[in-house]
Amino acid sequence: MKNIFFMTSNNLPNMLISNLNELCIDQGCSSLQSLKVDRHTTYEHSTSVQEMQQSMVDVINDKFKNDLSDSKFSIMVDESTDISVDQNMLIYVRFLEQSLGCFEQKSVLLDVCKLRDGATAEQLKNTILSSFDIHDLKINNLVGISTDGAAVMTGKKSGLVQKLKSENPSILATHCISHRLALASGQAADSIPYFLKYQEIINAIYKYFDNSPKNMARLDKINAVMMSASNSLRFKQVFHTRWLSFEGSVRAVCDNYTSLLSVLSEDKGARAQGLLKSVSNVKFLYVSYFLADVLKPLSILCKGFQSSSIDFTSVSASLETTTSEVLRLTESRQGKMMKDFKTSVPEFVCENGYFEFHGHMIKDSEKQREEAERCCGQFGEKVVENLKDRFADVGDSKVLRAFCGLFDPAVFVTEGEVLNECVDIVSDHVHEEEFRDEYECFRRDVMSNYGKVANDVNSVCQIALGKREMYGIVAEVAYKLLCVPVSSVECERGFSVQNLVKTKLRNRLDTNSLYLLMKLNIDGGDQKSFDFAFAYRKWKNVKSRRICGY
Incomplete structure (x- = not known):
């Protein structure tokens, strides 16, 4: 069973079990020889392997049912x-x-x-x-x-x-917060024509190098000469459905910009010269450095939203911080990358319409500068607007926001309209007449006895859950607040595992086999702590086993 668990955890096909067992026997694990009862019964057939996988999954599911109970x-x-x-x-x-x-x-x-x-x-x-x-x-x-x-x-x-x-x-x-964040950013870009063109340019750069080892080798060679190979990022493709991954693509352009122009300048082909014309102007350069600043906090927020343990209590604060930072970077244009850009670019347009940027001539004009500033400003403002619209407190989000208010120390320490509105919304949701009186007792209990530890929403929820026998309805609301998921990111991770398990070489896996393999891979945990003895007993009791003497 340990060998089967190992193969499943490493996405190896079941057909390798006999080879793995033979290897272990050769290494001195003689106990595996007892698997071969006779030449027809070896317990290495695919059916036997799947039965053992099912027994291990049953152990995991039994623990899950025991942990969940009737909660x-x-x-x-x-x-x-x-x-x-x-x-x-x-x-x-x-x-x-x-x-x-x-x-x-x-x-x-x-x-x-x-x-x-x-x-x-x-x-x-x-x-x-x-x-x-x-x-x-x-x-x-x-x-x-x-x-x-x-x-x-x-x-x-x-x-x-x-x-x-x-x-x-x-x-x-x-609605999954990660999806909402991506939609807010992607739709903001779609509303600005140049940003659509910019995305096409980024993808054209990616394909220029990805489809040509020769071009990639020239880029690496130039980076090596410039002593920047260890710091520069590879060019990346941009996907509209994953717009926040754009941050890595833009950062790669900024890091490799000088080398990029050198490679394109050496290539006299029409494709390279067309790309060179698109990227060697002040508008492209300005937008690149602006996006490198603005997309950074959005990317950090996106990674935070993909946490397995995130709940509704931490969404609002993270979103507000990011929104403020995007707005600040948009209005001030004082991000780290934009500061570097401004120190390398002349304040006014030169008479010949060009300026030198790290050894390359960049086309410049007042019109391009104005268009770049305008479209960057529109993008930042649109992102903030979309975030506010997509994360507005409507429907069930309004109820969850009221849940947060009940356990927010900043709200319940002072009686007022905000607290009363939260109590009204939650009362309508739980349909319990005793809720108002019970919550008032809980609120006064927390303020009197837990003032030093009731620092945030989560800590107050933990107090309610710890005193669930006294404050049953309040504890139920706290449980809901922490339990209701705000993201479907676990499913996305699950699909990643699915694609690792079911590949072109294993495309005939049926749904049950896929489930067993994914379940062991995702929830199996550490092999050292897995209860193989319990799994063996389950496997042994399913039907008569010759290896067990009956």
Whole structure:
């Protein structure tokens, strides 16, 4: 079983088990010889391997059911197409696990489901409910769901969320914050014609080097001469659906700009000369250095939003900080890269229409400078506007914002309209008459006895959960606030594992085999701590085994 676990963790095919066992025997592990009861029974057939994988997955699922018990939980759902053009839906479960007196978020892969009849909202709902039945989960315990925001997921009339809410009206739904952030930035760029052209130029640069080892070798050679090879980044492709990855592409252009111009200048081909004309002007240079500054805080925010443990309590503060920084960089143009740019560029346009930039002549004009400043300003303002629109407190986000207000020390220490509004919204959501009185007792308890430790929303939620026997309704609200996912990033990571497991060479894996391999890979944990003895007992008791003497 340990060998099978090792192969699964390293995405090796099951057919290698006999070779791995033989290698271990050659290294002195004689106990594996007992697997070969006779020449027909070796327990190395694909069916035997899958039975052992199933036993190990059963051990993981038993622990999950024991940890979850009858607690509330949330789900993260997304669908994708694999290498065999099969449409699969991944379902992750998120719940709170108590560890050392604190409640921490934990996410596990629940199921991998093949969508045989298309990804309609009704099909998605039936698939989820069927998976709940298999894993003994109750729809009434579902408190939240996070999706990518596609119409089939969040449609107001007949989307998946609405269909699940018809089964349990108290479910809180969120649109993945990472998707919203990418859409806010991408749509801001789409609204500015030059930014669309800029993206085309970046991709043209990438293809110029990626498709030609000769061009790449010339670039490396020039970087080596300039002693910048160790610091420069490789040119990267830009994808519209992953617009925030643009930061790495822009940074690579800025780092390699001088070398880029040298390579293009040496190449007299029409393609190279066309690229040279597009990049050797002040407009392209200005936009590149501006984006290198502005995209940096957005990229950092994006990485923060992809954390497995992020919850609604930490979204607002991070978003506000980033929005302020983007606005500051847009208005002041005083970011690190822009400062370097301004020190290398003359304040006024030269009479000949060119200036020297690190040994290369750059075309310059008042019109280009004005257009560059204008489109950069429009982009920054549009990003801020889109972020405010996409992260507005509407629908279930308004309820979650009210949840935050109840446990925010800055709000509940002073009675006022903000606190009263939060209490009203939460009261309507929980439908409990005793909530107002219970919350008031909890609030006064925290202010009187926990003033030194109640520093933020999360710490106050931990107090509520720790005193759940006294403040049951308040604790339930705190549990929801920490449990409801704000991102479906776990599903994206799951699809990455899916693509590592199901490859061109393993394209015939069925859905159950794919699930077993992904489950062990994602939730199997460390091999040293896995309970193989329990897995063996499960495997042994499934049916009669000749190796066990019956």
